[in-house]
Amino acid sequence: NAGVMQNPRHLVRRRGQEARLRCSPMKGHSHVYWYRQLPEEGLKFMVYLQKENIIDESGMPKERFSAEFPKEGPSILRIQQVVRGDSAAYFCASSPLGTGSSYEQYFGPGTRLTVT
Amino acid sequence: TQLLEQSPQFLSIQEGENLTVYCNSSSVFSSLQWYRQEPGEGPVLLVTVVTGGEVKKLKRLTFQFGDARKDSSLHITAAQPGDTGLYLCAGPPNAGNNRKLIWGLGTSLAVNP
Numbered sequence: 289n290a291g292v293m294q295n296p297r298h299l300v301r302r303r304g305q306e307a308r309l310r311c312s313p314m315k316g317h318s319h320v321y322w323y324r325q326l327p328e329e330g331l332k333f334m335v336y337l338q339k340e341n342i343i344d345e346s347g348m349p350k351e352r353f354s355a356e357f358p359k360e361g362p363s364i365l366r367i368q369q370v371v372r373g374d375s376a377a378y379f380c381a382s383s384p385l386g387t388g389s390s391y392e393q394y395f396g397p398g399t400r401l402t403v404t
Numbered sequence: 405t406q407l408l409e410q411s412p413q414f415l416s417i418q419e420g421e422n423l424t425v426y427c428n429s430s431s432v433f434s435s436l437q438w439y440r441q442e443p444g445e446g447p448v449l450l451v452t453v454v455t456g457g458e459v460k461k462l463k464r465l466t467f468q469f470g471d472a473r474k475d476s477s478l479h480i481t482a483a484q485p486g487d488t489g490l491y492l493c494a495g496p497p498n499a500g501n502n503r504k505l506i507w508g509l510g511t512s513l514a515v516n517p
Contacts, residue, residue, distance in 0.1 A: 292446075319503055330492065330509035331447070336502070344504050379446050383503060391496045391503045392437060395446030 290315065292382050292396035293362075300402045307367040307374070309399045313382030319343075320363040321393060322355055323379045331379065337363060370403045377401075406431040408493055408508035416514040420482055425511040427493035428475040434496060436476045437505070438467055441490040483515045 293312040301307050313320050319338055323331040333347040337357040348355065352370075357363040367374055377400050381393035411426050427436060435454045439447035451460050453469035453476060460467045464487075466479040480487055490512050494505040 321504070328512065330490075331507050333504060333507070336504045344502055381446075391505060392449055392452060393494075393505065394449065395439075397446050 292317075292380060292394055294380050294396035294399050296399060297397060298400050298402070300404060301370050302404055303371055304369050307370050307401055307403075309365040309367075309378050309380075309401070311363040311365070311380030311382075311396060313363070313380075314384075314394055316384055317382035317394070318385040319383045320357050321381045321383075322363075322365050323381065325377045325379060325398075334365070334378075367401075370401075372403045375401055375403045406433075406495075406497055406506050408436075408495065408506055410491075410493060410508035410511050412511060413509070414512050414514075416516065417483055419484060419515055419517050421515075422479070422481050423483060423513070424477055424479045425491055425513070426475065426477050427508055429495075430474065431498065432473045434473070434498065436469060436473075436493055436495045438476070438478055439492045439494065441492060441510075443489070447490075447492055480513075483513075485515045485517050488513060488515050 292314055295310050321336050322334040325331050335348045335355045336344040340359050352368045354366045377398045379395055379398045381395045383393050409428050435452055437452045438450045440450055441447040451467045456473045457471045458469045464481045468477045490510045492510045493508045
């Protein structure tokens, strides 16, 4: 069973360009979460999505950032007009649809975005 | 607001030593999870503790959930360099149906050979 896949692993963008980060959840998982992490820091929640729905985007900056999880295909985190402060590691996690209360998450390897 | 506080924030020890890291809250959690994140990788789920007072062992790692389900600890026996990483605890919120986890900031562990 393939794990969570993220691509690209490394992404370099110049200031003002767009960054598109992709996440394919584990097979059978219908919940996707995006996190941002700076070096030597913990995870910062950005957004939680189910297929075709944004459930919680309370951690997402109001401007330039958007996320989607279409019916078909991977989840996309889009950052428009990137600035140097957007440089970070972005992690995607997925969890299964189920009645359990633990809500365990399974993470991808991350995309390291560098803005030059 | 439910919070998880982890301590210590940083820990640097020699190979072979024992250590304990903590995850504390003033709120009750239905369960708590521990993850380890190695440098350059995503976090990996180690264990979920569900029952108050529960103890789970994973080789040299021992996880405990407090009786009141407000805190958890991770004890590592005879630490090895391969244990180096960021240890994160997380738990589901008590209110609502939101599956977004509440995360601690982590304990960064360095085990020196």
